[in-house]
Amino acid sequence: xxxxxxxxxxxxxxxxxGLAQLAPAxxxxxxxxxxxxxxxxxxxxxxxxxxHPDDEDTQLLVLLARxxxxxxxxxxxxxxxxxxxxxxxxxxxxxxxxxxxxLLAARELDGARQFFTRAYDFGFSKSADETFRFWPRDSILKxxxxxxxxxxxxxxIAVFSGTPADGHGHHQVSAILARQAFDLLRDSAxxxxxxxxSTRGDPSATTLTLPVGTLDPILGQSxxxxxxxxxxxxxxxxxxxLQRPGPATAGVALISAKTPPPGGGGGGGETSVFAGVDTxxxxxxxxxxxxxxxxxxxxxxxxxxxxxxxxxxxxVAAADSEQRALLEALGVAIADGVVEQVETGxxxxxxxxxxxxxxxALDAVVVAPRLEARAELLEPFGLKPVEVLIGEHPVGTRVExxxxxxxxxxxxxxxxxLTDPQAQVIGARRPA
Numbered sequence: 001x002x003x004x005x006x007x008x009x010x011x012x013x014x015x016x017x018g019l020a021q022l023a024p025a026x027x028x029x030x031x032x033x034x035x036x037x038x039x040x041x042x043x044x045x046x047x048x049x050x051x052h053p054d055d056e057d058t059q060l061l062v063l064l065a066r067x068x069x070x071x072x073x074x075x076x077x078x079x080x081x082x083x084x085x086x087x088x089x090x091x092x093x094x095x096x097x098x099x100x101x102x103l104l105a106a107r108e109l110d111g112a113r114q115f116f117t118r119a120y121d122f123g124f125s126k127s128a129d130e131t132f133r134f135w136p137r138d139s140i141l142k143x144x145x146x147x148x149x150x151x152x153x154x155x156x157i158a159v160f161s162g163t164p165a166d167g168h169g170h171h172q173v174s175a176i177l178a179r180q181a182f183d184l185l186r187d188s189a190x191x192x193x194x195x196x197x198s199t200r201g202d203p204s205a206t207t208l209t210l211p212v213g214t215l216d217p218i219l220g221q222s223x224x225x226x227x228x229x230x231x232x233x234x235x236x237x238x239x240x241x242l243q244r245p246g247p248a249t250a251g252v253a254l255i256s257a258k259t260p261p262p263g264g265g266g267g268g269g270e271t272s273v274f275a276g277v278d279t280x281x282x283x284x285x286x287x288x289x290x291x292x293x294x295x296x297x298x299x300x301x302x303x304x305x306x307x308x309x310x311x312x313x314x315x316v317a318a319a320d321s322e323q324r325a326l327l328e329a330l331g332v333a334i335a336d337g338v339v340e341q342v343e344t345g346x347x348x349x350x351x352x353x354x355x356x357x358x359x360x361a362l363d364a365v366v367v368a369p370r371l372e373a374r375a376e377l378l379e380p381f382g383l384k385p386v387e388v389l390i391g392e393h394p395v396g397t398r399v400e401x402x403x404x405x406x407x408x409x410x411x412x413x414x415x416x417x418l419t420d421p422q423a424q425v426i427g428a429r430r431p432a
Contacts, residue, residue: 029302030218030297030299030302031218031219033297033302033305033330034218034297035065035066035069035111036326036329036330037069037290037293037294037297037305038066038067038068038069039069039070039071039326040069040290040293040312040323040326040327041281041286041287041290041291042069042279042280042281042287043154043279043280043281043320043322043323044068044069044070044071044154044274044279045070045071045072045073045151045152045153045154045155046064046070046071046072046073046153046154046155046156046157046273047072047073047074047075047115047147047148047151047153047155047156047157047192048060048061048072048073048074048075048112048156048157048158048159048198049074049075049077049144049156049157049158049159049174049175049177049178050074050075050076050077050158050159050160050171050174051076051077051078051159051160051168051170051171051173051174052076052077052078052080052083052099052121052170053076053078053079053080053099053100053102053103053234053237054080054099054102054231054234054237054239055076055159055160055171055174056074056076056106056159057157057159057198057200057250058106058110058227058228058230058231059200059212059223059224059227059248059250060157060198060210060212060250060252061074061110061111061112061227061230062109062110062111062212062223062224062226062227062230063210063211063212063214063223063227063250064112064273065110065111065112066110066111066216066219066223066226067212067214067216067223071113071322072111072112072113073112073113073114073115073151073153074103074107074112074113074114074115075115075116075117075144075147076103076114076115076116076117077116077117077119077140077144077170077173077174077177078096078116078117078119078120078121078170079096079097079099079100079116079121080095080096080099080100080121081093081095081096081099081120081121081122082120082121082122082123082124083095083099083121083236083237084236084237085098085236086235086236086237086238087235087236087238088236095236096121098236099234099236099237100116102233102234102235102236102237103233103234105233106230106231106233106234107230109226109229109230109233110226110227110230113151115147115151117140117143117144117147118139118140118143119135119140119143119170120134120135121170122134124168124169125168125169125170126169127164127169127172128162128169128172128173128176129169130169131169131170131172131173132173135173137177140173140177141177141180141181144177144178144181145181145184145185148181148185148191148192149185152190153192154192154193154194154274154277154279155192155193155194155195155196155273155274155277156178156181156182156192156194156195156196157195157196157197157198157252157273158174158175158178158179158195158196158197158198158255159171159174159175159197159198159200160172160174160175160197160198161175161197161202162175162176162178162179163175165202175197178195179195179255179256182195182256183256186256186258187258191258192258193257193258193259193276193277194254194256194257194258194261194273194276194277195254195255195256195257196208196252196253196254196255196273197252197253197255198250198251198252199251199252199253200250200251202253203251205253206251206252206253207251207252207253207254207270208251208252208253208254208270208271208272208273209249209250209251210249210250210251210252211247211248211249212224212227212248212249212250213245213246213247213248213249215245218299221243221245222245222246222248224243224244224246224248225243225244225245228241228242228243228244229243252273254270257276259276261275261276281316281319281320281323282319283315283316283319283320285315286312286315286316286319286323289308289309289311289312289315290308290312292308293305293308293309293312296308309327309330312327313327313328335354335357335360337354337355337356337357338354338355339352339353339354339355340352340353340354340355341353342365343359349362349363349364349365350362352365370394370395370396371388371395371396371397371417371421372385372396372397373385373396373397373398373399373417373418373419373421374418375397375399375418378399378407378412378414381409381412382409383399383407383408383409383412384399385397385398385399386398386399386400388421395421396421397421398417398418398419398420398421399414399418399419400419401413401414401419405419
């Protein structure tokens with residue numbers, strides 16, 4: 001029985017019917033594939049830290065996750081239990097559930113992940129000192145450190161400054177704990193390397209300006225428009241926003257870095273939050289395969305990326321669990337083994353049986369064609385086709401001949417794919 005390699009994958013369909021110009025971004029098809037391709041091939045991770053649901057700088061999250069291929073996440077210290085509810089009577093823990101779901105719904109649009117700590121929103125606080133009287137500092141800091149260790153961001157962005165200028169005591173504490181966690185972990189293996197704060201409320205402090213009004217060619221919307229759609233998911237806080245097109249920017253200020261940035265300690269010479277950060281996936285050949293997949297992607301033939309993605313998965317399988325997870329999330333998986341049986345049911349194909357692994361459910365089975373040399377006319381001369389192998393796999397037969405086409409029988413020559421199954425007329429050329 002021949003050894004067969006079965007590549008199981010979920011075909012990624014082309015984008016569906018066009019959405020209205022200002023509709024929220026879709027979550028499937030070519031748009032999802034293009035977004036994941038941006039994240040593949042490099043290791044870029046950013047964690048944003050704030051106090052409540054709706055504190056996040058959504059414009060930054062969208063640009064990072066959708067535009068720059070960053071694995072971005074927002075850590076909200078609370079679930080917003082102490083806030084107001086403008087759409088219903090629920091307050092306290094019930095409101096916390098609503099605002100948690102609103103955050104998760106927002107992340108579906110902006111592409112970031114979501115984390116929380118055990119901190120309870122007890123309502124408005126006038127200062128950081130007052131907040132720490134209700135929140136056990138060591139416990140909340142432990143939660144923040146735990147998220148950083150699990151998510152492993154190279155860059156942390158605090159939404160607030162950690163000063164009385166933030167107003168709410170919860171806001172101040174979120175930045176204070178973010179900076180403390182950064183300082184504790186910056187020198188550890190895999191720890192964060194740069195610490196920024198959003199300058200959404202203080203544009204004069206900006207050291208790096210990022211263009212969020214850029215149009216995404218696949219989604220047909222700017223990152224600002226997607227951010228406003230995400231922002232509008234915070235309905236209990238009446239955060240609905242107009243998804244206006246046109247130029248827009250967001251800013252951050254570099255506060256601290258493990259390695260001094262170009263242009264001095266203030267970060268004014270930076271062009272990216274990842275300046276000076278090694279984001280390379282150290283697997284030879286992997287980056288080139290991802291680049292080839294990006295180049296092959298078209299809305300009308302997304303499946304052209306699959307050969308590159310399957311090869312990339314084989315390369316990175318044991319070397320980088322995060323990249324492997326991103327590839328597998330696309331529905332690309334590989335099952336190598338001997339196919340013992342093709343199984344069918346009343347509705348047709350159900351799958352195959354692999355030796356030692358049992359039933360493998362499939363929607364389709366594709367078998368490479370076997371190219372057979374039609375050499376019946378040569379058999380009277382004693383010439384019979386022989387197997388052609390690629391690696392250990394037989395792919396067809398050929399009549400053996402030298403480079404001139406001469407066979408072992410004097411006076412008998414062969415040409416074309418009779419002697420080379422892979423020969424094509426389109427590739428034929430006159431000998432030099």
